Amino acid sequence: MPDTPPSVAGLEARLAAAEHATREAGRLLLSHYDRRSQLVIEQKGLNDFVSIADREAEDAIAAILRPAFPEDGFLGEETGVSGARKADLVWCVDPLDGTSNFLKGAHNWCVSVGLWSKGEPILGVIYDPLRDELFAGADGIVPTVNGMPISVSTTGSIDKTSLGLGHNHRIAPAAFAVDAERLFSAGGSFRQVGAGALMLAYVAAGRVDGYFERHMWSWDAVAGLALIKAAGGRFLAYPQPGTALPKGGIVLASGPALYQVFVDLFQLG
Incomplete structure (x- = not known):
């Protein structure tokens, strides 16, 4: 395994794959959202829920990322750790953040796919399917939402x-x-x-x-x-x-x- 973070080209390849994976998960989640009353819901803890929609979305993300980057670890909310304890690069995946909102028909939920390298977050893609907003960026790669550059607030007070x-x-x-x-x-x-x-x-x-x-x-x-x-x-x-x-x-x-x-x-x- 490499001892250094991936090159810009390596990050670009992973960013493109993560964008594809989050959009695919988002498409799948939207199909469940339209018939969410039919979902079987499990409660994992206090106000913490999971359904087949979460699990299928995580499987869809893993099916894209794991074959493309078999040396990378994978840490998913629903499937847990796979190679994440030894790999230099680890995918950190929440297939559906805001599950309670999703199940109640509220609008604030998303797919989150990040990449971790030796103590640092180095890549992130967050997709809001209902608004069709895709936030994407990485070290050395300008962050965007739907292709438009973004930056943090400059508020000082x-x-x-x-x-x-x-x-x-x-x-x-x-x-x-x-x-x-x-x-x-x-x-x-x-x-x-x-x-x-x-x-x-x-x-x-x-x-x-x-x-x-x-x-x-x-x-x-x-x-x-x-x-x-x-x-x-x-x-x-x-x-x-x-x-x-x-x-x-x-x-x-x-x-x-x-x-x-x-x-x-x-x-x-």
Whole structure:
């Protein structure tokens, strides 16, 4: 296996494959979305659901990426780890982020495919099938949405900020309340759409000024963080030192002007 990240040509090939894979998964998910009342739904945990739509979408992504790049590892939300502990490059895949929204007929859900290399997110593709918006970018490759270049917010004042603030049942509600109070007291506001990967894509595109969540799985976070890096943003080391990639961790990402402000505000330094 290579000891260095892939060349630009290698990344371009993987980016094209990831775009194809996310669109194929999105097409499949749309077919299920139109008949979602017929889906058999399983509950994995508190407010955490899965259906055949998630599993089929992940299988469709794997069927494109694994044969094309057999040396790469694969870490999927539904299928788990395959070669991810030893490979230099690891695909981190959430076939359907925002499953609850999907099942209820809400609009905020997406497909997220990221690539990880030796401690760094290096490529991300996030596809919103309902809006037909594809966010794509990688190290050395200009990030775009539907082919149009994107960049992070340049907002420098917290009282003009809209921050994505995520929560899940792995984090105590009191901790979320404290974080929200800190943000409000500083004059900021927050947005939440119920799909953390989509919110990270919005950070990369400058639609929100940042995103903070005290725990995100790698299949939700890696693609968005790679997009944010390519779009000129900053983020907290992910996952935190000493934590294995499949365990996930804290996510804080924003434009450079407010990054340290958010680090201090949420006491992450």
